[in-house]
Amino acid sequence: xxxxxxxxxxxxxxxxxxxxxxxxxxxxxxxxxxxxxxxxxxxxxxxxxxxxxxxxxxxxxxxxxxxxxxxxxxxxxxxxxxxxxxxxxxxxxxxxxxxxxxxxxxxxxxxxxxxxxxxxxxxxxxxxxxxxxxxxxxxxxxxxxxxxxxxxxxxxxxxxxxxxxxxxxxxxxxxxxxxxxxxxxxxxxxxxxxxxxxxxxxxxxxxxxxxxxxx
Ligand SMILES: [Fe+2]
Numbered sequence: 001x002x003x004x005x006x007x008x009x010x011x012x013x014x015x016x017x018x019x020x021x022x023x024x025x026x027x028x029x030x031x032x033x034x035x036x037x038x039x040x041x042x043x044x045x046x047x048x049x050x051x052x053x054x055x056x057x058x059x060x061x062x063x064x065x066x067x068x069x070x071x072x073x074x075x076x077x078x079x080x081x082x083x084x085x086x087x088x089x090x091x092x093x094x095x096x097x098x099x100x101x102x103x104x105x106x107x108x109x110x111x112x113x114x115x116x117x118x119x120x121x122x123x124x125x126x127x128x129x130x131x132x133x134x135x136x137x138x139x140x141x142x143x144x145x146x147x148x149x150x151x152x153x154x155x156x157x158x159x160x161x162x163x164x165x166x167x168x169x170x171x172x173x174x175x176x177x178x179x180x181x182x183x184x185x186x187x188x189x190x191x192x193x194x195x196x197x198x199x200x201x202x203x204x205x206x207x208x209x210x211x212x213x214x215x
Contacts, residue, residue, distance in 0.1 A: 007049045007056040009085065011035075011042045020097040024191035026180045034092065037175055041084030041156075048077045060086055064158055083156035087137055091171045096197035106209070107167075107202040114148040122193060125150055125170075129189045132172040140201075141166040142208045165208045168201050 014034055019027035045063075049055055052074060058066060060082050067079035102118050103111055115121035121140075128150050129138040136154040141164040143149045151164055159166045170176075170192050177188035 004059050006059055008046045009042050009060070011039045012089070014092055016097050021095060021195045024194045025095070029176070029179045032179070033088075033171075033175060038085065038088045038092075041081045041088065044077065045081035045085060048074060048081065061160070064160060068161070080156050083158045086158055087153075087156055087169060088171070090166060091137070091169050091176075094168050094197055094200060095192070095195040096200070097195070099194075099196055100198050103198045103202060105202050107198070107205045110148050110205065121150075126186060126189045128152060129170055129172055130185050132185075135173040137169045137171055139164065139166050140168040142205070146209060167204045167208070168196060 011034070014030070018030045018034070021030065055063065055066070055074075055078070063078055063082040064086065067075040067082065069075070070078065102108070108118065111118055111121045115124060125138065125140065132138060132152055134154065136152055136157075138150065138152050139159055140148065140150055141159050144163050146165075148167075149164065151159070151162065153159060153162065170189060172185065177185065181188040181191070
């Protein structure tokens with residue numbers, strides 16, 4: 001996640017080829033999503049920080065937490081664009097070309113305990129994703145007591161300000177699915193489930209259970 005990365009932020013390359021998630025997430029969507037959308041969030045954050053020397057030593061997470069305490073003219077664009085970078089990186093890194101079919105280990109146990117079964121979890125998560133009104137993300141994460149929850153964030157808001165530690169997110173902005181799935185949001189979520197990196201998700205979950213990863 002670019003630990004301690006600071007201004008000027010770079011649009012780090014995807015850890016897999018643009019077409020690696022085919023046929024579930026198409027190459028053109030990945031190119032547009034990473035090279036245009038994520039690049040734009042990166043450029044806009046750098047533009048804001050260019051004139052804010054005291055903020056140039058902060059990493060992404062620090063900027064997100066600091067934004068609410070800043071004057072709105074600076075705080076709002078920082079929150080939107082630092083959030084956009086965090087949310088997109090988290091989404092891209094939460095997928096991989098040859099994932100295991102479903103979670104395993106402690107995360108699987110926690111999902112079954114909280115939702116009854118992996119299949120039931122998928123149903124609830126899918127319904128939450130379809131229900132997103134406008135643009136946003138649906139997340140699996142841990143609440144303040146470290147139990148699993150499914151929750152939604154609007155636009156480029158991050159889980160931190162809702163006191164959730166994230167494990168997985170699916171991007172429900174139109175640009176994430178429109179080229180391939182048009183308005184079929186449920187089919188997009190079904191396809192996304194085929195490329196979820198459950199090993200990465202479990203390592204995030206275990207970090208949270210040990211009190212690490214994020215505040
Ligand atoms: Fe996106």
